[in-house]
Amino acid sequence: MVAACRASLPALSATIVPLSSPVSSMSRSSFRSASRRTSRKPRTREQLLPLPASKVRALSLEHHLALTALRGGHGSVEQMSVLLKVVYLVYFMAQAVHDPVDPGLLRTAEAALQCCGLRGHHQGCWTLSEADHDVLAQVLTLHDGQLGALPSFRYADGWARIHAFLASDAQSPLPDPADA
Numbered sequence: 001m002v003a004a005c006r007a008s009l010p011a012l013s014a015t016i017v018p019l020s021s022p023v024s025s026m027s028r029s030s031f032r033s034a035s036r037r038t039s040r041k042p043r044t045r046e047q048l049l050p051l052p053a054s055k056v057r058a059l060s061l062e063h064h065l066a067l068t069a070l071r072g073g074h075g076s077v078e079q080m081s082v083l084l085k086v087v088y089l090v091y092f093m094a095q096a097v098h099d100p101v102d103p104g105l106l107r108t109a110e111a112a113l114q115c116c117g118l119r120g121h122h123q124g125c126w127t128l129s130e131a132d133h134d135v136l137a138q139v140l141t142l143h144d145g146q147l148g149a150l151p152s153f154r155y156a157d158g159w160a161r162i163h164a165f166l167a168s169d170a171q172s173p174l175p176d177p178a179d180a
Contacts, residue, residue, distance in 0.1 A: 047153040056147045063140050070116060071133045075126035077117070083136055084113045085162060086143050088173055092158040093146045101142065106174055109139045 050056070063086050066079035087109045094101040112132035120126035128136065147155065165173045 043151075043153055047156070048151050050149060051147055051152045051155060053148075056144075059147060060140075060144050063143065067128075067133065067136055067140060070126055070128045073125070073127045075116075075120070075128075077120060077126070080113055080117050080120065080126060083139075084110065087113065087136075087139055088162050088165065089155070089158045090139055090143045090146065091174055092161045093150055093154050094142075096154050096157060097150065103175055103177075105135065105138060107177065109135050110172060110174060112136065 051059075063082060066075070066082040069075040069079045070083070087106055090101060091103075091106050093099075109132075112128065112135055116126060116128055116132070161173070
């Protein structure tokens with residue numbers, strides 16, 4: 001692959017426009033304005049700041065209450081769904097900022113919630129084991145940190161990716177262990 005890229009360099013250098021060509025007579029401002037038209041709309045101040053502390057607390061409370069309800073045997077599909085979305089948000093938000101998150105931890109959390117869902121569907125028992133609770137507690141701790149530190153547009157982008165995943169036929173947005 002590298003050899004093929006290097007072999008194409010001489011051909012590419014022949015297509016480079018010399019500085020004395022008519023293209024170089026364009027002003028710098030016309031290049032800038034052309035690039036502005038194709039670039040994204042600038043983010044607002046609110047999008048660049050982390051979520052408001054009150055919103056972070058409310059989300060964190062919702063997530064931790066869902067975990068507590070499932071651990072205590074008082075959960076339902078709604079609590080399982082909340083936690084599964086958190087697992088995916090952790091992955092999407094970490095991936096967006098190139099933050100190393102243990103994919104094994106996220107896959108274990110996803111599997112725990114899938115087992116909980118199957119148990120709930122077949123037996124009506126929406127519970128988590130102690131080990132599953134501990135794994136999900138680690139994921140919630142990671143997500144609490146993300147919510148408090150990352151710009152709010154990362155949270156919104158994560159939700160957009162969740163909606164795209166839900167509209168797809170994919171079984172999971174997490175990377176396959178064979179690909180790791």
